[in-house]
Amino acid sequence: MFGKFLVFLGTLGISAIATAAEPTPSTLAAAFGARVGASSPALSPDGTFLVYIAPGAGQLTVAMVMNLADGTTTPITYADGKPLKLRFCGWSAADRLVCLLSGISRVDGDKLAWSRLVAVDADGKHSLPLGSQKASYAVRQNDGEVLDWMAGVDGTVLMSRGNGAERVDTRTGKGVPVKPAVSTGWTDGSGTVRITGIYGTDAKGMLNGKTTFWYRLPGRSEQKLFSHVDGNGNGLSPVAVDGTRNLAYAVQKKDGRRALYSVMLDGTMKTDLVYADPKVDVDSVETIGRHDRVIGLRYVTDKTRIVYFDAGYRALAQSLAKALPKLSDIAFVSASADEKRVLLFAESDIDSGHYFLFDRDTRKLTEVLVPRADLSGMQLSEQRSITYPAADGTLIPAYLTLPPGSTGRHIPAIVMPHGGPAARDVWGFDWLPQFFAQRGYAVIQPQFRGSTGFGEDFEKKNGFLSWPTAIGDVLDAGRWMIAQGIADPDRLGVFGWSYGGYAALQANVVDPALFKAVVAVAPVTDLYRLKADAENFTNARLVAKQVGSGPLREQGSPDHYAARFSAPVLMFHGDQDINVEIVQSRLMDAALHRAGKSSRLIIYPGLDHQLDDSAARTDLLTQADAFFSARLRTAGR
CATH class of the missing domain: 2.130.10 (Methylamine Dehydrogenase; Chain H)
Structure with a gap:
């Protein structure tokens, strides 16, 4: 090392590395x-x-x-x-x-x-x-x-x-x-x-x-x-x-x-x-x-x-x-x-x-x-900065990563909303979109409204209080990929971690037909439970304020609307997660099964929200890849 x-x-003289x-x-x-x-x-x-x-x-x-x-x-x-x-x-x-x-x-x-x-x-x-x-x-x-x-x-x-x-x-x-x-x-x-x-x-x-x-x-x-x-x-x-x-x-x-x-x-x-x-x-x-x-x-x-x-x-x-x-x-x-x-x-x-x-x-x-x-020596993919129009005409910034050497036309694609929601993606090496690009997918990372860094008007309070806007922007990223001819309509999936996992699931409540496969890692699935999990801690009032109350909280809890799902779901969660309790994934998995939908939950014992373990992350990528490949018809790569 x-x-x-x-x-x-x-001056910089680095000898070329032989292609493996x-x-x-x-x-x-x-x-x-x-x-x-x-x-x-x-x-x-x-x-x-x-x-x-x-x-x-x-x-x-x-x-x-x-x-x-x-x-x-x-x-x-x-x-x-x-x-x-x-x-x-x-x-x-x-x-x-x-x-x-x-x-x-x-x-x-x-x-x-x-x-x-x-x-x-x-x-x-x-x-x-x-x-x-x-x-x-x-x-x-x-x-x-x-x-x-x-x-x-x-x-x-x-x-x-x-x-x-x-x-x-x-x-x-x-x-x-x-x-x-x-x-x-x-x-x-x-x-x-x-x-x-x-x-x-x-x-x-x-x-x-x-x-x-x-x-x-x-x-x-x-x-x-x-x-x-x-x-x-x-x-x-x-x-x-x-x-x-x-x-x-x-x-x-x-x-x-x-x-x-x-x-x-x-x-x-x-x-x-x-x-x-x-x-x-x-x-x-x-x-x-x-x-x-x-x-x-x-x-x-x-x-x-x-x-x-x-x-x-x-x-x-x-x-x-x-x-x-x-x-x-x-x-x-x-x-x-x-x-x-x-x-x-x-x-x-x-x-x-x-x-x-x-x-x-x-x-x-x-x-x-x-x-x-x-x-080292692997050909990675360029991460392009782009914008796409949301339904109301607002231009949403995003990053687009295409497979190495790809023309970016009519290929399988993944929408990958970030976690937080008080966060944003940043240009540079990112192991998740780079892996899926290597496997033949176009990946778009939308900086949906609710993301931080773009000012308070863009943040729209946050991605939970304003979830209809944030989730609409995530869906519009997928629709843009199809409209641009990058993704085939029947070869579009969604992958998210933490709030990104919530967005991946809730997007299927709002529009069950767009995505053909859903992967959610450590997702929030029930906003009421998110508030309840904080009740024994001093930040309970802040969490309650972040999530809000009223009909939008119930409508924004994907485990309450499992019957709307048409795409199969794969979830991953560590049982020591304190950012998002594992009960959130268990509630979603149980709700999908009760509704007769396809769902699988993979639990990693002893791991927290980051799944900071090489074997676990390798398993996550392997299983997510196989799941997408079977449903987005990418056999042959």
């Missing part, structure tokens, strides 16, 4: 279904080592440390996934790391997510739990959070622990309390919490969606009001602090879209517009280094766009774009303490991506990790 080539910035024999359906499913081979990489403070998370058998996760001088790797700790998995590791010193593990367990009848923080040496020795030990293991969901990684010299980090914040020596576990006593917040990058937030609750302790933010003047302990943000997201929401300039960055709506502002933390609260796009929301700020220094912002139109504030990184990004012309989506991921060594990730729609190390002193660019090595 260590890099195979090294170039000087401005045409893969079989099973080898394709295994290649695309495999978990990412390297995730959450981070450079050591001195820039000589790299830590990342690698998958093992089943749900096993392993923290690997790579010596960047020779590419050798050492496993330093692991988690078996029953229930904990390693999520990421960061460096508290050049020879010491802090790793986050999380998992799902059943407590008093409810499934709860919980996490733990562990410190370990870079050679795997001297492991030490860092979290608070004041509560019992059964009810202590979270150890805390690293708020500031500090300088990376002595192994000290600022973290929330118990009911407050502490500067913790990760070698001994001993901490020194700091003020204010917070569990989360934004720091100045040097160990001082500058902004904190308090979630609003009602008299019963239920979250109401409102948040109040407070800030501190430099060197002062008292707090001053920063902002109130209401349940609709109106108000200044902080996203980062720049301690060197004594300001915060915050997002706030402008003309119905999220814009980025700078806010002085000197007592004046002087607020200036940094960037606003006339068509889409600002997505996030770009940060780098141990102090999460803000170097730019990100927004997404048809593709991801990054505006760099930092002149040095702007120039570097421009040079990298020339050096890596086939990897057009480039992002800075991590850096050494002095930022002389920078880790970046580069991908495109037809390349699943590479991690590179750039050395500012030598101007050398070295490939260090290939997260999806099984796909």
Whole structure:
């Protein structure tokens, strides 16, 4: 997995990879279904080592440390996934790391997510739990959070622990309390919490969606009001602090879209517009280094766009774009303490991506990790940005992926709505549409109304409250595919995950004739049950508001209308899912069987909403492919 080539910035010489024999359906499913081979990489403070998370058998996760001088790797700790998995590791010193593990367990009848923080040496020795030990293991969901990684010299980090914040020596576990006593917040990058937030609750302790933010003047302990943000997201929401300039960055709506502002933390609260796009929301700020220094912002139109504030990184990004012309989506991921060594990730729609190390002193660019090595050399499909008209004339953005070498005429096709619904698809490599394109399908990913990123008018409250509009847009994506001659009317299927699974099912309630096969992964199927499943949690009021009430809730629950289905249904669900409880799929499956319809539910024991297991994902792709092939008449591919 260590890099195979090294170039000087401005030139790139990669030898062509020999074309392999045409893969079989099973080898394709295994290649695309495999978990990412390297995730959450981070450079050591001195820039000589790299830590990342690698998958093992089943749900096993392993923290690997790579010596960047020779590419050798050492496993330093692991988690078996029953229930904990390693999520990421960061460096508290050049020879010491802090790793986050999380998992799902059943407590008093409810499934709860919980996490733990562990410190370990870079050679795997001297492991030490860092979290608070004041509560019992059964009810202590979270150890805390690293708020500031500090300088990376002595192994000290600022973290929330118990009911407050502490500067913790990760070698001994001993901490020194700091003020204010917070569990989360934004720091100045040097160990001082500058902004904190308090979630609003009602008299019963239920979250109401409102948040109040407070800030501190430099060197002062008292707090001053920063902002109130209401349940609709109106108000200044902080996203980062720049301690060197004594300001915060915050997002706030402008003309119905999220814009980025700078806010002085000197007592004046002087607020200036940094960037606003006339068509889409600002997505996030770009940060780098141990102090999460803000170097730019990100927004997404048809593709991801990054505006760099930092002149040095702007120039570097421009040079990298020339050096890596086939990897057009480039992002800075991590850096050494002095930022002389920078880790970046580069991908495109037809390349699943590479991690590179750039050395500012030598101007050398070295490939260090290939997260999806099984796909190297495979001809992937271009992901085209298109728009199509909805029934009311609104132009809906979408991505269209055709099989490699296909003319895109009269072929089997799949409509693939995204999850969320408070989400959107983003241009770049995507394992699901790429797999089905390899199997001969045209895939359209509609950014239906209810998707985020396009402003509040496009979001239409959300995809549940405004489900008739969102589902109408999904159906119109299929109708457009037929009208364009891309899909034959009798060879059109639909595939969705989470809310996308809901959309796939509900589309067949609205128009039972359009789709000939339905695949839904971890779908919502009953809006009343979705509200009921949240009743024991503090977000119950927010879920109820998101789903709404009245006749549209009943009409928007596909398990109530199973008799309308004409297409066969295949569903997949993990039994440890806490995003969408497995009862949702069971209700749908039972309703379809009672109505005499074709339905099959495949359950993956021990897996959550993401089905983050190579064998399970390979099985999902294999069975979904076979299901579509049998019903969309794709035999022969």
